[in-house]
Amino acid sequence: MTDKDKKLVSRREDFNEWYNSVVLRADLADYGPVRGTMIVKPYGWALWENIQQALDRRFKATGVQNAGFPMFIPMSFLQKEAKHVEGFAPELAVVTHGGGQELGEPIVVRPTSETIIGHTYANWVQSYRDLPILINLWNSVVRWELRTKLFLRTLEFYWQEGHTAHATQAEADERTRMMLDVYTDFAVNEAAVPVIPGEKSEMERFAGADQTLTIEAMMGDGKALQSGTSHNLGQNFARAFDIQFLDQNNVLQYAWTTSWGLSTRFIGAIIMTHGDDQGLILPPRLAPYQVVIVPIYRKDEEKTAVLPTAMRIQNELMAAGIRVKLDDRDNLTPGYKFNDWELRGVPVRLEIGPRDVEKHSVALARRDMPGREGKQFVSQEGLVATVQTLLTEIQANLLARATQFRDANTHDVRDYEEFKTAVETGFARVWWAGDNQAEMQIKQETKATIRCFPLAQPGGSGVCFYTGKPAHRIAIFGRAY
């Protein structure tokens, strides 16, 4: 490898190339043989598994159960909900042949499962006593995207999709909001990604939804990433698929449904929120390895002193529930390993050398503070507690840092000129009273769209920066991935 290959391109120089290099070189994922497909490698999948677990326990705490649904859906299902088919038709993968025969009706590979869920729930629901239905699917879906990017937009992606059906509108409203809160809590407290929970504009709404709630995050280049969505589907799918039930008064009613999803795209959010010019920085709560131990020795007698100590410390940390990797690769120098694990974003590096064995110490280096500043020698006494405290500090620091970055790059603007400047580098926060037409116009001129109307509104009213009309809502605009 040349020097050029060893060092990542800096984020400033070319954020896009930085992102691609990090994904590939940190061993998170690789390109599949079909355009736009992705191979998630073990390290990336381990990160996804941690995300899954953090979400799954939150879902279950709200009464949701997991299930499995077919990936093949009759084409006719898609056509039952007018807006839904309009939204998804252009990006469907369609199976026309099976077992060497041409199929009578083409089969669609699910782009999302609202339709097959609607069909199924219609069979499951007769009475108000059958409601609510609270189901989540961990699966992959296929959307034939024109322009793809690892994790952010691939032809096939892994996600969870939750689908609930309720007897009343109020219950569906509550569920839509509840799941957004789950996503927000997960993003902030597990991933240290300071998202803005809010509502999508009509233009950005999910195809077939009455309301789409979203968590929006700001990436390291100031662009927005929609990181999770929760849709209130009203009775649209219930009517399209006849999900009907008799209520307490023996009156036939349509059910109210919701759906909500978060995908492997979130891995992209983590990369682009926390990463630096050295590579990935993973939040301790989700990192596949929270601590990497790098043993340091020259001669065999040093090795026989250092390695047992390293293994003993590994066991102590693991016994305390800390995820630890002991890098005992013999053919690589410590310096190489330092760089390697920094690229891979492990939050804490623990070095043990001959001097440490003697002095009963170890060196701890934190990934969020490169260089001497983040490195300290500590006693092996109470090491578990020391490491746990450090991991907590790093987690908190990542969130604080990302929040500060987001706020520093979010600007209240009053006119269109200020707006254009703001969305070059971040978010514009504005009073908004425009319509779809105005939003479209702004998008064409600046590439910025309404990311959301934050749930946390200041109240009162102001003047729309674009139309000059009285406005009662604040919107966040930004350029999006």
Place this chain on the structure above:
RNA sequence: CGGGGCGUAGCUCAGUUUGGUAGAGCGCUCGGUUUGGGUCCGAGAGGUCGUCGGUUCAAGUCCGGCCGCCCCGACCA
């Protein structure tokens, strides 16, 4: 789907202008050396030059078709 770039060793690329025996660095294997910030030295393995066809005594190199990838735009979780 439009514009641009590119396809040569596992990776990054040179060689194509001017056709004439397939190259470098990194990685990999072996031996030694080194190890607290990307060690160094030596020996080796590894390629139907994306693919199909054409021109030619001769094609990585020239011509044509096809396939694929990356970047920018429109579309999108």
